[in-house]
Amino acid sequence: MPPPFTLLIDPLPADAAPADFSSTFTEVDASAPALRVGELSTQRGDGIFETLGVVDGHAQEVGPHLARLKHSAEICELPIPNLAQWGAAISFAIENLPKSGEFSIKLVLSRGVEAGPAPTAWLHATVAPSYGHVREAGVRVVTLDRGYARGTAEHAPWLLLGAKTLSYAVNMAALREATRRGADDTIFVTSDGYVMEGPTSSVIIRHGDAFATPAPSGAILHGTTQQSLFEHLRGEGHVADYRDISVAELRAVDAAWLVSSVRLAVAVTELDSRAMKTDASTTAAFNRFLMLPRG
Numbered sequence: 001m002p003p004p005f006t007l008l009i010d011p012l013p014a015d016a017a018p019a020d021f022s023s024t025f026t027e028v029d030a031s032a033p034a035l036r037v038g039e040l041s042t043q044r045g046d047g048i049f050e051t052l053g054v055v056d057g058h059a060q061e062v063g064p065h066l067a068r069l070k071h072s073a074e075i076c077e078l079p080i081p082n083l084a085q086w087g088a089a090i091s092f093a094i095e096n097l098p099k100s101g102e103f104s105i106k107l108v109l110s111r112g113v114e115a116g117p118a119p120t121a122w123l124h125a126t127v128a129p130s131y132g133h134v135r136e137a138g139v140r141v142v143t144l145d146r147g148y149a150r151g152t153a154e155h156a157p158w159l160l161l162g163a164k165t166l167s168y169a170v171n172m173a174a175l176r177e178a179t180r181r182g183a184d185d186t187i188f189v190t191s192d193g194y195v196m197e198g199p200t201s202s203v204i205i206r207h208g209d210a211f212a213t214p215a216p217s218g219a220i221l222h223g224t225t226q227q228s229l230f231e232h233l234r235g236e237g238h239v240a241d242y243r244d245i246s247v248a249e250l251r252a253v254d255a256a257w258l259v260s261s262v263r264l265a266v267a268v269t270e271l272d273s274r275a276m277k278t279d280a281s282t283t284a285a286f287n288r289f290l291m292l293p294r295g
């Protein structure tokens, strides 16, 4: 079963504990139609997802990804996923992926078909894009106003901020806007001037020996890559804090990175057309660590 391959998953209640989950996965042809026309994930983006990196046969940070899937399900009022079943689906995929190279595994849980009996779920495994060059060269970034002030997630929970929903059209539009402005990526900022996250990544900054990232206050995702790096940095004796970071502060840092599960760590080399300080040795050290088996 070489990648890409897809498993349709029959989602079990959160507490079901069968001896073997494999009868709840069905391999489908990734290039053939597999979803029904009434699927709410495709019609409304009404569902949630996770993307895990796989390096040399190891799925990275499975626990934090599954915890975030559950958190997203709670925010979106979807049935709570059976994490043992998702874990078994990931293990099944890993058994079928080559033991060397980089891959990505996407997990999707959709509300299902309108008035249908159950949610729809699937796992899709693919070869990861080749990110070697961008990990060395970094990315030029523009800041874009996300349109929300700090605190919006708390008083407007229906916006589903903080859930990794399938509604990524805005995130993709932000990347197109970055391209229009001659850049490669985006950092979303609040309407009152604070750093949030990239459309598909978390932001980490360094001042001297101290690292920081915006607090996952409910408006942004709690990145699994950022969490993994912070645990590692703290283990090495560095300060690694969650706190508010203004755009003015971001412009003056000693280094900034966008980090995510499959692309890993990329340096921000330019911000809004102005050169940023970079730190090639820390970038390389981050990526060496992120390529090790984690979680």
Ligand code: PLP
Pocket (backbone or CB within 6 Å): 051, 197, 198, 199, 200, 201, 202, 221, 222, 223, 224, 225, 226, 259, 260, 261, 262
């Ligand atoms: N923020 C957003 C909006 C994302 O889409 C992602 C990943 O896709 C991240 C942050 C980084 O999360 P992770 O490190 O778990 O991949």
